[in-house]
Amino acid sequence: xxxxxxxxxxxxxxxxxxxxxxxxxxxxxxxxxxxxxxxxxxxxxxxxxxxxxxxxxxxxxxxxxxxxxxxxxxxxxxxxxxxxxxxxxxxxxxxxxxxxxxxxxxxxxxxxxxxxxxxxxxxxxxxxxxxxxxxxxxxxxxxxxxxxxxxxxxxxxxxxxxxxxxxxxxxxxxxxxxxxxxxxxxxxxxxxxxxxxxxxxxxxxxxxxxxxxxxxxxxxxxxxxxxxxxxxxxxxxxxxxxxxxxxxxxxxxxxxxxxxxxxxxxxxxxxxxxxxxxxx
Numbered sequence: 091x092x093x094x095x096x097x098x099x100x101x102x103x104x105x106x107x108x109x110x111x112x113x114x115x116x117x118x119x120x121x122x123x124x125x126x127x128x129x130x131x132x133x134x135x136x137x138x139x140x141x142x143x144x145x146x147x148x149x150x151x152x153x154x155x156x157x158x159x160x161x162x163x164x165x166x167x168x169x170x171x172x173x174x175x176x177x178x179x180x181x182x183x184x185x186x187x188x189x190x191x192x193x194x195x196x197x198x199x200x201x202x203x204x205x206x207x208x209x210x211x212x213x214x215x216x217x218x219x220x221x222x223x224x225x226x227x228x229x230x231x232x233x234x235x236x237x238x239x240x241x242x243x244x245x246x247x248x249x250x251x252x253x254x255x256x257x258x259x260x261x262x263x264x265x266x267x268x269x270x271x272x273x274x275x276x277x278x279x280x281x282x283x284x285x286x287x288x289x290x291x292x293x294x295x296x297x298x299x300x301x302x303x304x305x306x307x308x309x310x311x312x313x314x315x316x317x318x319x320x321x322x323x324x325x326x327x328x329x330x331x332x333x334x335x336x337x338x339x340x341x342x343x344x345x346x347x348x349x350x351x352x353x354x355x356x357x358x359x360x361x362x363x364x365x366x367x368x369x370x
Contacts, residue, residue: 094147096177101145103164104130112165133163154180168333189213189276189334193220197329197337201225206352208340211329212238214269215278216262219335224352227359228340231315238262239282243290253311253319263296264303271302273334310340316358317351 105124109116114129127145131138136159143149144160152160157180161171193201193211201209201222208228210221216238221229229235231247239262242248242255252258270279286293305326312320322340329335342348 096150096174097145097147099174099177100130100160100164103166103170107165112163130160130163134159150178152178152180189273189278190332191217191219193335194332197332197335201337204339206349206356208352210338212336212338213278214266214273214276214334215239215282216266217278223359223363224356225340227355228312228314228352230359237282239266239286239293243286243293250313250315253313259292260296260301261303261305261308263293264301265305267297267300267302268304269334276334314351314355317355320348320351321346322348 104127105122107125109125109129112125112129112133114125114133120126125133127142128138131141134141134156136156140149141160144152154175157171157174157178161174164170166174191213197211198220201211201220204222205224208222208225210225211219213219218235218237221235226235229241231251232241232245233247234245235241242252242259242262248258249255266279266283269276270283273279283297287297307323307325310320310322310324312322314320320342322342324338324340326336326338329337342352
């Protein structure tokens with residue numbers, strides 16, 4: 091490792107860009123690969139000497155605002171920007187790529203590959219972005235499978251579906267509170283919170299408690315009207331390359347009554363899909 095990793099990182103990104111990539115004209119023979127320092131400074135709207143000092147390691151404490159404009163000038167993606175902040179020892183100043191509101195094709199294909207496991211994708215506001223067939227069957231008691239928090243607090247089916255409704259309610263509110271701290275500028279979150287605070291006194295009370303935590307795994311005790319009680323565990327995973335998205339998997343112990351119940355639920359769902367297709 092060198093003593094000037096920030097400068098090395100900036101130079102490497104500068105070398106990858108050609109003037110045409112950033113809307114600049116190129117004049118004459120270029121002695122350096124990629125953009126010149128003065129071109130980056132112009133794109134970032136800063137003094138050329140200041141930018142040179144950053145690359146040379148003579149300036150080591152750039153502000154988050156400076157890092158933002160440099161990241162823009164050098165066309166950095168989310169991962170590169172986060173690494174830039176870490177190298178500079180700075181905390182991002184509200185600069186975060188907005189969560190993606192659609193699940194990618196390959197991610198949907200991955201969900202469909204979990205034939206014996208309910209799998210779905212949520213955004214930070216707990217909107218459902220995608221779900222496999224078994225997840226559709228699992229959540230079929232709900233009037234609409236659109237937003238997990240709304241379903242828990244406003245759909246009467248939730249009080250039966252979640253054996254420990256109070257725990258499920260607290261967990262989803264704590265997760266929403268954590269999400270607002272991670273990305274306070276994400277408009278979907280305050281929109282959802284306003285809706286639920288106005289419609290549910292229980293949500294309003296939990297929200298006012300300011301409880302914050304996010305779980306990556308836990309036990310789930312559910313009751314489905316078609317197959318009865320289900321003892322499951324869930325795991326959630328951040329989706330690499332899709333900021334804010336999480337894949338959630340519900341899993342039953344192999345050869346357990348819950349595994350058998352999920353298998354039956356999958357068969358019932360497949361039968362309904364075939365009947366629905368035949369009627370069209």
